[in-house]
Amino acid sequence: MARAGGTDPAPTGAGERGLPPAVVARLTVYLRALGGFLADGVERVSSEALAEVSGVSSATLRKDLSQLGSYGTRGVGYEVENLRQHLSEALGLTRDWRVAIVGAGNLGRALARYGGFGTRGFDVVALLDTDPQIIGNEVGWLRVGDAANLEAVFRRTRTNMAVLALPASAAQAACDRVVAAGVRSILSFAPTILQVPEGVTLRKVDMATELQILAYHAQRGESGGQSGEPAGDPA
CATH class of the missing domain: 1.10.10.10 (Winged helix-like DNA-binding domain superfamily/Winged helix DNA-binding domain)
Incomplete structure (x- = not known):
């Protein structure tokens, strides 16, 4: 894994x-x-x-x-x-990337409304959730679908990339379903480590960790150290 x-x-x-x-x-x-x-x-x-x-x-x-x-x-x-x-x-941006967002909470809705994805080559085609009070609501140009129908929605929309905007408790099960549905590129905002099979690319965004890194560099700057490198992976 x-x-x-x-x-x-x-x-x-x-x-x-x-x-x-x-x-x-x-x-x-x-x-x-x-x-x-x-x-x-x-x-x-x-x-x-x-x-x-x-x-x-x-x-x-x-x-x-x-x-x-x-x-x-x-x-x-x-x-x-x-x-x-x-x-x-x-960077693979000449391909047709069709993105589904799983999780229509505050973060998921904010991502769905973001207009910058389209200009970068990413077409957000679906927004899914399990909450009956959220399903059916309109968010931007999307209507929130039922995550129970995830596989069918992915087939219909030809989703080939997924974003997980979920709490830690629900993330692994949703990730497993996304992978089983054939998606091999996943971006997770869930505050937990996810397991995926070989051949699946999983990127994790942890905002709390990024803030901790900023705090470290800010502290070094105040004590006369260097401010740190730009955000990104080490070489």
Whole structure:
């Protein structure tokens, strides 16, 4: 059994051997920065400019991008649209990702209303819960479905990615059903360690842990230590 964690393999588009988790995390930052350049009408960008916006050194950026291939020209820089396309392919974002959110509590409803998923290539197709008082309610453009029908909903919507916004007590059973329904990519907000079979990628978001890490770095900063690295997996 595989456990949740922050060291999942890179998406298949990142190459046969995969990329280090820290590199994959930085690629998402570069992709967001490139989107900003495109929105401003910038067609070419230097490694120094892209690195500055991304919060890394130009050496780190060039090393990361070199693992995907050679997309820049010395003295000229990168074609923004071309590099954005290559990064999207490497991260698997050119696929059709259809996301179901299991759990329609406060967090699940907030996620369902978030409009940024669509602009990043993720189509939220279902929101499920077990509470009769919640089932049938409209949340954004979705109507809350009955989690008892999870498998049928997944088939109908062709769900291939799931988000678990559930309490710890309900998370493992829901995760097992999601996996049995054929979904191999899961993001869990449940405050517990989940077990999944080999071949299933499980990412865990623990907000309390992130706050504890922030507290550690804040304390170090107040005592004269370094403020810490940007959020993300260690290299």
